Amino acid sequence: MNFLNLSDFTAAQLQEVFALAEQNAANPKPLAGKTAVLFFPESSIRTRITFEKAVVELGGQPILFPPESLDKPEALHDVAGYIQNWASLVIVRHNSHSRISQLAAHSSIPVINAMSSHNHPCEIVSDLFAIRKLNPGFDKLRYTFVGACGNILQSWLNAATVFGFPLTHVAPASEKLDTEAANYHFTEQLEPALANTDVLLTDPLPARLKGDLYYSRYQITQRRIEMLPANALFNPCPPFYRGEEVSEEAIKSPVFVGYNFKASLLPVQKAVIQYCLEHY
Numbered sequence: 001m002n003f004l005n006l007s008d009f010t011a012a013q014l015q016e017v018f019a020l021a022e023q024n025a026a027n028p029k030p031l032a033g034k035t036a037v038l039f040f041p042e043s044s045i046r047t048r049i050t051f052e053k054a055v056v057e058l059g060g061q062p063i064l065f066p067p068e069s070l071d072k073p074e075a076l077h078d079v080a081g082y083i084q085n086w087a088s089l090v091i092v093r094h095n096s097h098s099r100i101s102q103l104a105a106h107s108s109i110p111v112i113n114a115m116s117s118h119n120h121p122c123e124i125v126s127d128l129f130a131i132r133k134l135n136p137g138f139d140k141l142r143y144t145f146v147g148a149c150g151n152i153l154q155s156w157l158n159a160a161t162v163f164g165f166p167l168t169h170v171a172p173a174s175e176k177l178d179t180e181a182a183n184y185h186f187t188e189q190l191e192p193a194l195a196n197t198d199v200l201l202t203d204p205l206p207a208r209l210k211g212d213l214y215y216s217r218y219q220i221t222q223r224r225i226e227m228l229p230a231n232a233l234f235n236p237c238p239p240f241y242r243g244e245e246v247s248e249e250a251i252k253s254p255v256f257v258g259y260n261f262k263a264s265l266l267p268v269q270k271a272v273i274q275y276c277l278e279h280y
């Protein structure tokens, strides 16, 4: 099975991924003697560390390429045809979701999407796993995403649809998603939404949103953190930028989930690899 979009999965299937992540198994090693081909830009830190480490812990050998290797005029059909002679898995971060999907469509080995400009399923499934560890009722919580209609929002919306939790999107009107999803709620008003938020989410801002107008209306500040209910979590997607979508004080506040929250990337991505290999 490929891992391209959370919307390709049922809640039960993603729960199976969580169960595998809980076991965090190194044995059996499903990649023993096998190779995984990874495509990552040099800018990737967290996702690449954890995917490379995951491949090694599962017994495999990672071979790394830059995403531009997939931008040659060579048909992805042909690239996939050759890679599968030597590799058992492809993990790819590439801006173009359609190139990742095309590669997957032509591959006889699993392809895992490690982020495109359209979505970021591994990051969000890992965040849900981390939230689930703190609160097994993670699928009953109220999630609020503040920011652009980008890849992180898209995967949170997919997760909300699969698990049935409400997702409020707070942003200027131009960022409203064109979706019929029943659990997607859009508002331009941040402060009233905060009182009904259990998990507060942000994403780095695209250039079109940067500026004092956005910061005054939507920056997550200490004053706004104090409007959240007790026990709320603040999970800004890294890389986060102090003075832009978040303030320094908000990051220092006790509701910030902390760096350790992303430790889940390793067991979850191992579990995603295991799941994809077992269901192929």
Ligand SMILES: NC(=O)NCCC[C@H](N)C(=O)O
Residues within 6 Å of the ligand: 046, 047, 115, 117, 120, 123, 150, 151, 152, 203, 204, 237, 238, 239
């Ligand atoms: N933590 C990560 O793996 N990176 C997330 C970056 C999300 C951001 N919207 C981006 O596309 O660069």
